[in-house]
Amino acid sequence: MRNPGIHARLLIAVFAIIGCTTFALGYMGMNITHQFVQTRFEERISFLAKYLALNAELGILIDDKPMLQRLAINLLSEKDVMGVTVFDRSDGELASILKETAEPLSVIDVPVLLSRSQEVSPFQWNEDADGNNLPIGRVRIVYSTGGIEQLLINMRSRFIWLSSGIVMLAAVIFYFLSHSLVAPLTKLAQAARDVERGNHDMRVQPGSLPETRELALAFNSMLDSLERSSSALEDVYRKMIHQKNLAEMGKFSMMVAHEVKNPLSIIKSSLDVLKEDMSITADNTMVRYMEDEIQRLNRLIEDFLAFAHPAKPMFRRVEINSLIREIVMRFDLQKAKLPVKISTDLLEEPCHVNADPDLIIRVFDNILKNAFEANGDKGIVNVSISREGETLYIDVEDHGGGVDPENIEKIFEPFFTTRSKGSGLGLAYAVQVLRTHGGAITVKNKGEGGAVFRVTLPIE
Ligand SMILES: Nc1ncnc2c1ncn2[C@@H]1O[C@H](COP(=O)(O)OP(=O)(O)O)[C@@H](O)[C@H]1O
Ligand SMILES: [Mg+2]
Known part of the structure; x- marks a missing residue:
């Protein structure tokens, strides 16, 4: 059998606790009420009998049967009283009346004694040797216990209905309460299963x-x-x-x-x-x-x-102004036949970096080539060096069309080119070399046209 879940366990627990409590308390209350009602009923009947005995005293003394019969008839109108009989001292019937009924009956007998006020009467002989008051007769009341029994049955069934109702109500309330507790857990389990099946968006x-x-x-x-x-x-x-x-x-x-x-x-x-x-x-x-x-x-x-x-860099101490001067000189020689010019803006003081000059020369070769290609192989390309703290900036500025903003992210990727005879490797190579030097390369388009490629290198 499957283990019951939280929902079922909570329901069973509540059912058991509330059920037991309600029935135990109800049963106790029922018994007390039962006894109370029963005692009240018996007290009432016995009161009626004593009342009859008191009133019948004179009638028995003077043997007034019609009066005793009237008394009996009067008493018969009381609820539950089914029959009244008055006896004299020797159990002879003086008056008697009985109602027809199918209900269960009980009997109470009460002796009729002379009251103290009669002490000076001529009936002194009615005491025994010890001076005890002897009865002068007896009254009997036959009463029905059907009413009280019906009442007790009604009470019991009401109690059972009421406690069952309380238990059911508690169960219903608790059902919804525990449902609201358990439902999110069930949903969570369902969701976990969905995720397991690959639905990661849920x-x-x-x-x-x-x-x-x-x-x-x-x-x-x-x-x-x-x-x-x-x-x-x-x-x-x-x-x-x-x-x-x-x-x-x-x-x-x-x-x-x-x-x-x-x-x-x-x-x-x-x-x-x-x-x-x-x-x-x-x-x-x-x-x-x-x-x-x-x-x-x-x-x-x-x-x-x-x-x-890539060749492994052979780092040495390099003075950046002279390195740039050399690069520009080489380039001037290569492009001697073209109407191009490189203007430089160098640092006033010598500044050293730790670099492989061959690799750096090749990097600038690529950047300058690109700049002149952008310029249409004419005009001026400006190379300027500046420093900020421990960082050196070398900017190469052309007057071409600038980098298409759509491509600005891609131009450093290998094999990306917009030129029919390009390889798309120049800038990728620059990125690779500068990374091994702890530097970087970035690009910015100028507002008035043209691009500025900035090489960053750490100063030694
Ligand atoms: N100075 C520049 N001005 C405008 N675009 C440039 C410049 N330099 C490079 N680019 C763009 O970057 C691309 C990649 O350059 P590069 O890696 O040197 O490869 P290639 O020169 O072989 O195309 C070029 O195709 C070009 O679109
Ligand atoms: Mg190139």
Whole structure:
């Protein structure tokens, strides 16, 4: 058999407690009332008998039968009195009257004695040898006990109905009370089962009782935190798969890059030999195309390898003004043929950072290249250094169209590019290198057009 739940247990307990209490108290009360009513009834009948005996005294003395008969008739009109008989000293009937009835009957006999006021009467002989007053006759009342018994039966059945009613009422009240206690628990169990089946969005309604309300709120907040951690777990899982795919792709691309790099250098050197053998001049368009494309491919592979297989930084103490000067000089040399200019705004005092200059140079190479691409390979790009406490800022500012606000979050991700010949690796590489240096890179669009890329580095 199933174990009874809280609801059933509470109901059984209340039924038992209230039932026992009501019946025990009622039974005691009933008995007391029963006895009280019974005694009152018997006292009344005995009073009537004594009253009759007192009034019959004279009638017996003077043997006045009609008077005694009237007395008997009078008494017969009393409730429950069914018959009256008056006897003389030798039990001869002086008066008698009896009602017909089917009810159960009882009898009370009371002797008729001479009252003290008659002491000086000529009936002195009515005392025995010890001076006790001897009876001069006897009265008998036959009475019905049917009425009182009916009354007691009525009382008993009323008591039973009343106590049953009280027990039922208490049970009904308690049923709803315990239902209101148990219902939230049942709902909570149902909700837990729903959650187990995977319905993580469901929440329980807080009930009206403070305790169950507290329970429901705690349950809901547990579900919230469960949802948060499961979505975090899903995120991590998704990222892991992404990373795994990326790693697989990375391995494959590394292999391709290495495989392409060697034939490319063979093509390049063969082209040089061919140029010399066939005395092709440097301004031959075909050869220029080939050389440009070989250079572009080479650069792409180098960018990729630098990103996918980052070199371990070789940190040294570097003076930032001279490093920037060197970067700008290299760039000027590369872009000597283009109408571009880099203006610098350096620090007045030397400032040292702990960095790998080769990697930092490559980072700025990427940023400056982007800046000139944005500028349309003309105009000015401004590089300025500033410091704030222990942090160094290097801002590269162009006058191009700025970064599309829609892409501003994505431009640092690997392979994100908006350029037809771009690799999308320049800024991702910068993020990677600066992270190993304890720095960062951010971007802001200027109101008047153009973007400012800010590199942050910790001062040594
Ligand atoms: N100075 C800039 N002005 C506007 N957009 C830029 C600038 N620098 C970078 N971007 C945007 O960021 C993207 C990613 O840059 P990058 O990582 O260097 O890759 P790539 O240059 O190969 O496209 C670019 O395609 C471009 O949309
Ligand atoms: Mg770039």
